[in-house]
Amino acid sequence: MKLGRMNHLGYAVPSIEAAISHYRDVMGATDIEEPFDLPEQGVKVCFVNTPTDSGMNGTQIELIEPFDATSPINNFLEKNPQGGQHHVCFEVPDIATAREEFEAMGKRILGPTRIGAHGTPIFFVHPKDMQGMLTEIMETPKGDH
Ligand SMILES: CC[C@H](C(=O)O)C(=O)SCCNC(=O)CCNC(=O)[C@H](O)C(C)(C)COP(=O)(O)OP(=O)(O)OC[C@H]1O[C@@H](n2cnc3c(N)ncnc32)[C@H](O)[C@@H]1OP(=O)(O)O
Numbered sequence: 001m002k003l004g005r006m007n008h009l010g011y012a013v014p015s016i017e018a019a020i021s022h023y024r025d026v027m028g029a030t031d032i033e034e035p036f037d038l039p040e041q042g043v044k045v046c047f048v049n050t051p052t053d054s055g056m057n058g059t060q061i062e063l064i065e066p067f068d069a070t071s072p073i074n075n076f077l078e079k080n081p082q083g084g085q086h087h088v089c090f091e092v093p094d095i096a097t098a099r100e101e102f103e104a105m106g107k108r109i110l111g112p113t114r115i116g117a118h119g120t121p122i123f124f125v126h127p128k129d130m131q132g133m134l135t136e137i138m139e140t141p142k143g144d145h
Pocket residue numbers: 010038041043062064072073075076085086087089110115116117118122124126127128132133134136
């Protein structure tokens with residue numbers, strides 16, 4: 001395994017609209033994308049793009065709100081009603097190779113590899129096996145290598 005780019009920090013929030021106001025009015029965010037639904041992943045999503053630095057890619061804050069009562073983030077929000085840091089996402093060149101590496105290390109992978117909010121394959125590794133941090137592994141979008 002080789003540590004790749006941190007693609008985004010996932011923040012679970014009770015209301016994406018309220019979180020957008022916070023990042024725009026309190027944090028001065030100027031590049032907030034249109035929110036969109038990702039029902040197959042049980043969330044509504046909104047990306048807040050952080051500034052790029054000397055031409056490098058910035059990172060993103062991924063605001064996620066439960067899409068419905070079956071959302072995988074409902075329990076988290078019950079425990080953290082104001083919302084909070086939910087996961088971190090790192091990029092890998094090849095998702096299948098990465099999955100094999102985490103499995104070989106005995107890390108619990110949560111469910112099947114599926115298509116995430118960036119339209120590329122992702123999987124999650126259980127927080128209890130990752131120093132308490134729910135970790136999303138995402139294949140770098142083609143052309144971004
Ligand atoms: C995929 C679209 C998008 C993208 O970027 O492409 C997203 O990122 S969507 C993100 C939402 N989807 C997911 O999070 C899928 C993976 N998550 C899960 O499968 C669950 O959330 C899971 C298994 C991590 C936790 O499920 P649940 O909360 O229902 O279980 P428990 O309440 O029993 O929690 C078990 C244990 O883990 C601790 N926990 C739960 N969530 C987190 C977290 N985000 N970070 C750290 N720790 C977490 C929880 O406190 C429990 O610990 P315990 O000591 O037993 O109390």
